Amino acid sequence: MDVVFDYISVNTFWSILFIVHALLAVALLGALTHQAAAVLARPRAGASGFVTRFRSVSAPAYATAICVLWVCAFVLGGWIYAKYRIYVRIPIEQEGLFKTLGAFELKEHLTTIGLGLLPVYWHFWKNARNAAYDSARKWLTVVLAVICWYAFLAGHVVNNVRGFGL
Amino acid sequence: MNTLAETTLAAPPSSRFGAFALVFGVAFAVLYVVCDLAALPLFTYHPGTDRIDPGYAPARRDEGPAMYWYGWLASSALGATLLGVLAALLPEKLRAKIPLALAWMVPIALLPVLLYSLKFYWRW
Numbered sequence: 001m002d003v004v005f006d007y008i009s010v011n012t013f014w015s016i017l018f019i020v021h022a023l024l025a026v027a028l029l030g031a032l033t034h035q036a037a038a039v040l041a042r043p044r045a046g047a048s049g050f051v052t053r054f055r056s057v058s059a060p061a062y063a064t065a066i067c068v069l070w071v072c073a074f075v076l077g078g079w080i081y082a083k084y085r086i087y088v089r090i091p092i093e094q095e096g097l098f099k100t101l102g103a104f105e106l107k108e109h110l111t112t113i114g115l116g117l118l119p120v121y122w123h124f125w126k127n128a129r130n131a132a133y134d135s136a137r138k139w140l141t142v143v144l145a146v147i148c149w150y151a152f153l154a155g156h157v158v159n160n161v162r163g164f165g166l
Numbered sequence: 167m168n169t170l171a172e173t174t175l176a177a178p179p180s181s182r183f184g185a186f187a188l189v190f191g192v193a194f195a196v197l198y199v200v201c202d203l204a205a206l207p208l209f210t211y212h213p214g215t216d217r218i219d220p221g222y223a224p225a226r227r228d229e230g231p232a233m234y235w236y237g238w239l240a241s242s243a244l245g246a247t248l249l250g251v252l253a254a255l256l257p258e259k260l261r262a263k264i265p266l267a268l269a270w271m272v273p274i275a276l277l278p279v280l281l282y283s284l285k286f287y288w289r290w
Contacts, residue, residue: 136266
């Protein structure tokens, strides 16, 4: 790590890590939203327009990418989390913004539970033609999409509260 | 080209990996919440000093906060892996009886518990 800090400052290093984490989250959010839209409302034949195109994706093709993105975003988030605990959470505590902290704690819990569900999510989607999985696959995808949206928004709020590169 | 019957039966819900993945996911979620509520981390990380203590350890004076999240993650992953392997070893008849809906119902059922566990933060 010291070699890296010969070229960039410590703040720049963690800022880059955070930006990559956020970009992975954006990609994950987009993929999961497409997939959830596809399972919730299958497009009607002959229909056109933005909404129809949005949900007309090949949902099974997204599954592996979603698992990889979730794991990568999670690992980076877990790495940053130690710094967050000292340099972000403590100042927010001192400002008395406890609901913001609680929202972020909930994000931490939900994304962890989501991580544990990835193997079964992947299994459901790898067997996308198996009708027995249809209902569980659909609702698990929706649950993961909701978790992802919540995590994205909670992380965004905390970033707005604390600022960037402080 | 596979017939519809072949593709439909390509991977029965009772496959060993399917049973492992389902039980792992459900057990991981439940164990994670239990570890959180009962303070059962496999280890405690002190980010201020990079110290790792086995099990639960309170924050040390003048050494900053203690972090339990990594330890909860490890505890629940360990327990869920064991339960997942046990589920995979079950006879096919029993594996087929594990409800698939648990995969999405359990996280939803745990949400109120998580919200309650964070009640300290919801002060007005």
